[in-house]
Amino acid sequence: VCHHGGAGTTAAGLRAGKPTIIVPFFGDQFFWGSVISKSGAGPPPIPGKRLNIHDLTEAFKIAHESDTREAAYKLSVAFQHENGCENAVRSFHANLPLSKMYSDLESSFSACFRLNDYNLQISRPVAQVLVAAEVIKESQLTLLATRDWSTSMYDDRPHILMHGFLKHGHKALQNLFIDTPQGLRKAANSTSITTGTLDGTECIIKGIGRSIGHVYVGCLSFYGEITDVLEYLPELYDPYSDSDKRKRPQIKNFSSGAKAAELSIWHGFKDGITGIVTKPRTGYKRHGILGGAAGAAAAIPNIVIKPTVGTLASLTWLGRGIYAGTRRLSRNKRANSNNQLTVLNTPRSKRALSETRILIDNISPEDCASLKSGLRIDICKKILHDFERIKNRCTSKNANENSKETKKTKSKKIFQRQRSHSATHH
Numbered sequence: 533v534c535h536h537g538g539a540g541t542t543a544a545g546l547r548a549g550k551p552t553i554i555v556p557f558f559g560d561q562f563f564w565g566s567v568i569s570k571s572g573a574g575p576p577p578i579p580g581k582r583l584n585i586h587d588l589t590e591a592f593k594i595a596h597e598s599d600t601r602e603a604a605y606k607l608s609v610a611f612q613h614e615n616g617c618e619n620a621v622r623s624f625h626a627n628l629p630l631s632k633m634y635s636d637l638e639s640s641f642s643a644c645f646r647l648n649d650y651n652l653q654i655s656r657p658v659a660q661v662l663v664a665a666e667v668i669k670e671s672q673l674t675l676l677a678t679r680d681w682s683t684s685m686y687d688d689r690p691h692i693l694m695h696g697f698l699k700h701g702h703k704a705l706q707n708l709f710i711d712t713p714q715g716l717r718k719a720a721n722s723t724s725i726t727t728g729t730l731d732g733t734e735c736i737i738k739g740i741g742r743s744i745g746h747v748y749v750g751c752l753s754f755y756g757e758i759t760d761v762l763e764y765l766p767e768l769y770d771p772y773s774d775s776d777k778r779k780r781p782q783i784k785n786f787s788s789g790a791k792a793a794e795l796s797i798w799h800g801f802k803d804g805i806t807g808i809v810t811k812p813r814t815g816y817k818r819h820g821i822l823g824g825a826a827g828a829a830a831a832i833p834n835i836v837i838k839p840t841v842g843t844l845a846s847l848t849w850l851g852r853g854i855y856a857g858t859r860r861l862s863r864n865k866r867a868n869s870n871n872q873l874t875v876l877n878t879p880r881s882k883r884a885l886s887e888t889r890i891l892i893d894n895i896s897p898e899d900c901a902s903l904k905s906g907l908r909i910d911i912c913k914k915i916l917h918d919f920e921r922i923k924n925r926c927t928s929k930n931a932n933e934n935s936k937e938t939k940k941t942k943s944k945k946i947f948q949r950q951r952s953h954s955a956t957h958h
Contacts, residue, residue, distance in 0.1 A: 533545035533548075533550045533551070533552050534552075534553040534555065534591075534592075535552075535553075536580075537554035537564045537568075537577065538560075538564075539564060542554070542564045546573060546604065546607045546608060546611060547608060547611045547612075548608065549605045549608030550604055551596070551601055551603075552573055552574040552595075553574055553591045553592065554577045554578075555579070555580050555583055556577050556579060557579075561577075562577060562579070565577025571603060572599060572600060573600060573603045574594070574595060574604070575594035575595060575600075578591060629678050632653070632677075632678040635653065635654050635655040636652045636653055636654060637652065637654050637658045637915050637919060638655065638911060638914070638915050640655075643655050644675070645659045645674065645675065646673070646674050646676040647662075647668065647672060648674065649672055649926075650923060650926050653676050657907055658915055660904050660905035661915045662915070664897070664901040664903075664904040667897075667916065667919060667923075693757045693758070693761060694757065695757065696749075696756070696757060697750040697753055699750070699753075700747065700749045701747065701750050703742075703746045704742075704743040704744075704746035704750070707739050707746065708739055708740070708743040711739060712736060712738075712740075715731070715732075715735030715738075715739070716735055718731070718735075719735060720732070752851045755847070755848060755851075756848035756851065756852060759841065760845075762844065763841055765841065766834060766837065769830060769833065770811070770830035770834065771815070771830065772814045772815055772826075772830065773830075775811075776799075776803050776807075778799065781795070781849065783849065783853055784856055784860070785853065785856055785857045785860055786856070786857035787857075788856075789852050789854065789856060790849075790850060792849035792850075792852075792853065793845075793847070793848075793849040793853070794846070796842045796843075796846040796849055797842050797843055797846045799842060800838045800839045800840070800842015800843060801838070801839045804836070804837070804838030805835065807830075807831040807834045807835070807838070810831075811830055811834070812824045812828040812831065813827070814827055815827025815830075897916065898912045898916065901915075901916070
């Protein structure tokens, strides 16, 4: 078989036990050509741009060799003894975040909402049952993310100097000189002078505000990139700097940024001071007396450089935490505003709502929940019963915690009162 080397075509040829000649053009075709060649089931790939009669003739000669045909046959036998679809499905399910997908109530459907008041994750039908039965309000629900695809605002790789400054500087100029004039032109075309003036003023304020924000973030980013470079400064003179290396923190919100800032200061002072002992010892273990002397020489500047860089970097991590937290809040707010009101706005729920208006007013909560969610009445009853049990458990737990806290406060006041009385008697 001679073809371009797509994954499906390559698999079909090998499954048939045919020697394969691949003429790749782009993408993964070069990879599959290399795989075929290494397995012995075909000649080395011939890139489409360099295809000629001589190379193609030689490739066909190799494809007709007995060793090549035997290798292709062995792959065909291997294909027949494995179920690729079953393995793919098994691999897919093995990597699912199942703990975040199960609904705590009626697990027939995957969870997509979180009920923080009761520490529950529930599916859309369950949410429809609880809202329809009026045991919770729709505003109590938040979207449940099974995986945080945004990862972190700042990953564990060092970033190119000036990258953030140029990126946000470009956005600032775009907001000021492109987006704002476009908004002003729309405002000028308004039929009402008052509306046009208000829209134009709003456009100018937003454009300037966003530009200033991007410049501010760009400056902070530039400062952070400088401190990132300074963190690698000891590698220039310290032959044993690898002993101080740690994984760079991933910043996802303000708390992770504050934690990284705290650790930056702590590790800076710790490495700078303890390095007086650890560096010579590491050098001696690796290279003997000369290594110990080199470690001692490297430890001297580290006494000043490490704490200084750690302190400067703490501001970087704190700023990144604030920025990441702000972005996360903004993103969650947009997501909730776009999706939260869809709990009872599905086509089925709208039809059920029109049907319930025809029914009598004293319809039971279970019947109403069944109409709006599409679940059977017995399932709705079980969901409401289980939720009531969980709700009562949470209420009693909170009451016990409040009672314990009250007792502690009273005991503390009595103890303070006794101490004040004893001090008065003395």
